[in-house]
Amino acid sequence: MVGGILKMNKKLKDRVSIIRSFNRYYTNILGLLDQHLLESDLSLSEVRVLHEIEKNEKCTSRMLVDILCMDAGYLSRILKKFYKMGLLIKEKSAKDARAQYLYLTAEGKEKMDELNNSSDEQIVQIIKPLTEIDKNCLVQNMTSIETILTDGANIKLEDITIRTDVRPGDIGYITYMHGWIYGEEYGYSSAFEGYVAESFQKFLLNYNQDNDSLWCAEHNGNIIGCIGIVGHGERAQLRWFLINPHYRKIGLGKKLLQESLDFAKAKNYRSVYLDTTSDLDKAISMYKRVGFIKKLETANNSWREDLTELEFEMEL
Structure with a gap:
């Protein structure tokens, strides 16, 4: 001043x-x-x-x-x-x-x-x-304003809905979420967003609801979290696990992770594996708590310097 x-x-x-x-x-x-x-x-x-x-x-x-x-x-x-x-x-x-x-x-x-x-x-x-699209947009933006200004203080887990049907626009928005969250919180380059986009292209081309699933968590129509399971023979891969920062600490991550593992068990996969990076401490801690064990560790400088990629697996 x-x-x-x-x-x-x-x-x-x-x-x-x-x-x-x-x-x-x-x-x-x-x-x-x-x-x-x-x-x-x-x-x-x-x-x-x-x-x-x-x-x-x-x-x-x-x-x-x-x-x-x-x-x-x-x-x-x-x-x-x-x-x-x-x-x-x-x-x-x-x-x-x-x-x-x-x-x-x-x-x-x-x-x-x-x-x-x-x-x-x-x-x-x-x-x-207003058109139906504009009505939805109005409600979603008003929800975002309140959530941002209160940092999600009034959000409860029961306020969140989770769906598994893949709708037009879902993949593009989830890819965007990966880009801005990993860029802002971990300093990843746009190459990471390209990697996510490529993985989703393969998912859509080969999607089989008997083996694969994508869970979208929504708050008043806004996608605020996601997780996916992709089948590879007897193994399932856990992918795209992400929560909007304003919706953390309400148990949503735990709920999404459990639903994906329950799906993998119901589909009789032998094991579930995932790839992550060494700087995602909270996610790694969550994986370890439910039984994932580190299997592989390799250097990966594709998205940021001095980054280590980790592979975890859990027998079902």
């Missing part, structure tokens, strides 16, 4: 400008929603408070302040309004006399149903003119 003004390079300035432009646009959208909700004598902020009370079991005013980043005094006035309207009751905690839990009354729940229906209809009208 110089003289109270933040100095920014052009790249950062352009990013800030785009984000601010989006904020102004979306504020107008929220204004339309707020105007609609005011017809029911409740503002958008008040509806958000009711929503959080309904969603969170044993909700307290302290929780609401933290969740909504709301001024405690302002929240207090909102809660008093709700008490007067008969929408809210409070109950003392049996374990902590200082804590008071907030619950919606029957009237409060009825009001939320009414507001949710109205809000749903408002959103339906906003997206109605």
